[in-house]
Amino acid sequence: MSPTLAAALEGAAKIAFVWACVLGAVLPNLIWVERRMAGFIQDRPGPNRVGPFGLFQAVADILKLLLKEDVVPIYADRLLHTVAPLILLVPAMTTFAVIPFGSTIHLFGRDISLVIADVNIGILYVFALTSVGVYGLVLAGWSSNNKFALLGGLRSSAQVISYELAMGIAAISVFLAAGSLRLQRVVEYQASGTFLGFLPLWNCFPQAVGCLIFVVSAFAETNRVPFDLPEAEAELVAGYHTEYSAFRFGMFFMAEYLNLIAASAMMATLYFGGWSLPFLHLTGIAGSLASIAVFATKTGFFIFLFVWVRWTLPRFRFDQLMNLGWKVFLPLSLLNLLWTGALVLWRVV
Amino acid sequence: MPAASGQLVVFAVASFLALAFALLMVVQRSPVRSVLSLVVTFFALSVLAILLSAPFLAALQIFVYAGAILVLFLFVIMLLNLKEEAADEDDRPVQRTLGLLAALALGGLLAGATLRAPAPGGVPSPRLIPAPDEIPALGRLLFSDYLLAFEALSLLLLVAAVGALLLSKRKFE
Numbered sequence: 001m002s003p004t005l006a007a008a009l010e011g012a013a014k015i016a017f018v019w020a021c022v023l024g025a026v027l028p029n030l031i032w033v034e035r036r037m038a039g040f041i042q043d044r045p046g047p048n049r050v051g052p053f054g055l056f057q058a059v060a061d062i063l064k065l066l067l068k069e070d071v072v073p074i075y076a077d078r079l080l081h082t083v084a085p086l087i088l089l090v091p092a093m094t095t096f097a098v099i100p101f102g103s104t105i106h107l108f109g110r111d112i113s114l115v116i117a118d119v120n121i122g123i124l125y126v127f128a129l130t131s132v133g134v135y136g137l138v139l140a141g142w143s144s145n146n147k148f149a150l151l152g153g154l155r156s157s158a159q160v161i162s163y164e165l166a167m168g169i170a171a172i173s174v175f176l177a178a179g180s181l182r183l184q185r186v187v188e189y190q191a192s193g194t195f196l197g198f199l200p201l202w203n204c205f206p207q208a209v210g211c212l213i214f215v216v217s218a219f220a221e222t223n224r225v226p227f228d229l230p231e232a233e234a235e236l237v238a239g240y241h242t243e244y245s246a247f248r249f250g251m252f253f254m255a256e257y258l259n260l261i262a263a264s265a266m267m268a269t270l271y272f273g274g275w276s277l278p279f280l281h282l283t284g285i286a287g288s289l290a291s292i293a294v295f296a297t298k299t300g301f302f303i304f305l306f307v308w309v310r311w312t313l314p315r316f317r318f319d320q321l322m323n324l325g326w327k328v329f330l331p332l333s334l335l336n337l338l339w340t341g342a343l344v345l346w347r348v349v
Numbered sequence: 350m351p352a353a354s355g356q357l358v359v360f361a362v363a364s365f366l367a368l369a370f371a372l373l374m375v376v377q378r379s380p381v382r383s384v385l386s387l388v389v390t391f392f393a394l395s396v397l398a399i400l401l402s403a404p405f406l407a408a409l410q411i412f413v414y415a416g417a418i419l420v421l422f423l424f425v426i427m428l429l430n431l432k433e434e435a436a437d438e439d440d441r442p443v444q445r446t447l448g449l450l451a452a453l454a455l456g457g458l459l460a461g462a463t464l465r466a467p468a469p470g471g472v473p474s475p476r477l478i479p480a481p482d483e484i485p486a487l488g489r490l491l492f493s494d495y496l497l498a499f500e501a502l503s504l505l506l507l508v509a510a511v512g513a514l515l516l517s518k519r520k521f522e
Contacts, residue, residue, distance in 0.1 A: 120484065121404050124412060128408045128416060135423075138423055139385075154424065154428065157423070161417065181484060
C-alpha cells in the first residue's frame with residue numbers, strides 16, 4: 001500500500017470515527033440528557049414515556065422535526081433564508097477536525113496520531129470557524145424579514161464579536177505556555193510535568209483566570225443561558241430563528257448542540273489536559289484507548305456543566321452582558337496574558 | 350502526477366470563485382449581498398493561501414477579514430437598514446469618470462505586470478503534511494526585519510481607535 005493511500009485511509013477512518021461518535025452517539029443522547037436534567041432540576045420527571053427512561057425521546061424529537069411542514073415567509077429573502085442554517089451548521093461540524101481525541105496509537109505498523117488533522121494553526125482554525133458561524137445567525141435574522149429575528153441576529157453578532165476577543169486573548173496565553181498552536185502539542189505540554197511540584201501542569205491551574213474567562217465566554221459564543229439573548233423568548237419570540245420551522249429549525253438546534261460539544265472538547269483540551277491523565281503515562285494500545293475514554297469523560301463533564309448552568313441560572317440583561325465582556329473580561333484576559341508571560345519568563349510553567 | 354493535477358483543479362475553482370464573487374460584489378445592488386459576495390471572495394483567497402502552503406495566512410484571512418471586519422460591515426448595514434440602491438441617477442459625473450480612468454489605469458498596470466512576470470518554474474511539489482511551524486519564523490521576522498513597519502502599523506491602528514472613540518463621544522455632547 002502506498003503511503004499516500006494509507007494516509008488517506010487513515011484520515012477517512014478518523015473522520016468516520018469522530019463523526020460517528022459526535023453525530024451518532026453524543027448528539028441524540030444530549031437531547032435526552034438535557035430534557036431529563038431539566039426535569040430533574042425543576043423537580044419533575046421529564047420525558048419518560050418513549051422507551052425505557054424515555055431514552056428514545058431523541059428519536060421522537062428528530063422525527064417530529066423532519067415531518068413538520070417547512071414554512072418560508074413570503075417576504076423572506078429565499079436564498080439567504082435557505083443558506084443561513086447551513087452556514088451555521090458546516091463550521092460547527094468541521095471544528096472537530098483539529099481537536100485531539102486521544103494520544104498516538106500504534107496500529108497496523110503505523111503510528112496514528114488520534115486527531116483528524118494536527119495542523120500547525122490549531123487554535124486559530126477553531127477561532128476562524130467560530131467567527132464564520134456568526135454569519136449564519138446574522139443572516140437568519142436578516143433574511144427572515146422580521147423585526148424580532150433581525151434584533152436577535154444583531155444581538156448575536158455583537159455578542160459573539162465581543163466575547164471572541166476575550167476568549168482569543170485567553171487562548172493566546174495557552175499557546176504562549178505550550179509554545180505552539182498545535183492542539184496535540186498543547187495536550188502533550190500539559191501532560192509533561194507538574195505545576196509548583198504537586199499540581200498537574202494543566203493550564204487551569206497556572207491560568208485560572210484565563211480558564212474562567214474561556215469557559216464563561218464559551219457560554220456566550222454558543223448562545224447558551226445565561227447569555228442566550230439572541231433568542232430571548234421573553235422579549236424576542238425566538239430571536240434569529242423565529243421564522244424557521246421543521247428541519248431548518250432542526251439545523252439551528254443541531255448547530256447549537258454541536259457548538260456546545262466542540263466548546264466542551266476545547267475546554268478539556270486547552271485547560272484540563274485533554275486526553276492525558278496527571279502523573280500517569282498511558283502506553284500501548286490499551287493506553288491509547290484509555291486516553292480516548294479520558295478525553296470523552298472530560299468533555300462529557302463540560303457538556304454536563306453547560307446543561308446544569310442552563311437550567312440553574314437566569315438570563316443576563318444585554319447591557320450587563322456587554323459590560324462583562326468589554327469592561328471585565330477583556331482587561332482581565334490581558335492581565336492573564338501578562339501573568340502567563342511572567343510565568344514563562346521565570347520558567348515556572 | 351495525480352496530486353498536482355488535484356491542486357490545479359482546486360486552484361482553478363478557487364480562483365474562479367474569487368473573481369466571480371469579486372465581480373458580483375461590485376455589480377450587486379443589495380448592500381447585504383455585496384458584503385456576502387466579498388466574504389466568499391475572501392474564502393476563495395484563503396483556499397489559495399493554503400495551496401501556497403501558508404495555512405497561517407489563510408486562517409488570519411478568515412479570522413480577521415471574514416470573521417471580524419466584514420461582520421462589522423454587515424452589522425452596520427443591518428443597523429442602518431440600508432435597502433437596495435436607487436436606480437442609476439448620474440449625479441456625480443466627475444467622480445464616475447475619474448473612477449473609470451483610475452480603474453483602467455490599475456487594470457492596465459496589473460495586466461502589464463502579469464505579462465512581464467517570469468513564468469513559474471514547474472508545479473510546486475505537493476505537500477500532504479502541513480508545513481513545519483512557520484509561525485515562530487513569522488514572529489521573528491516581524492520583530493526583527495520588519496519591526497519599524499510593524500510598530501508603525503500598530504500606531505496607526507491605535508490612532509484609528511482613539512479617533513473612533515472621539516467621534517462617538519462628540520455625538521452625545
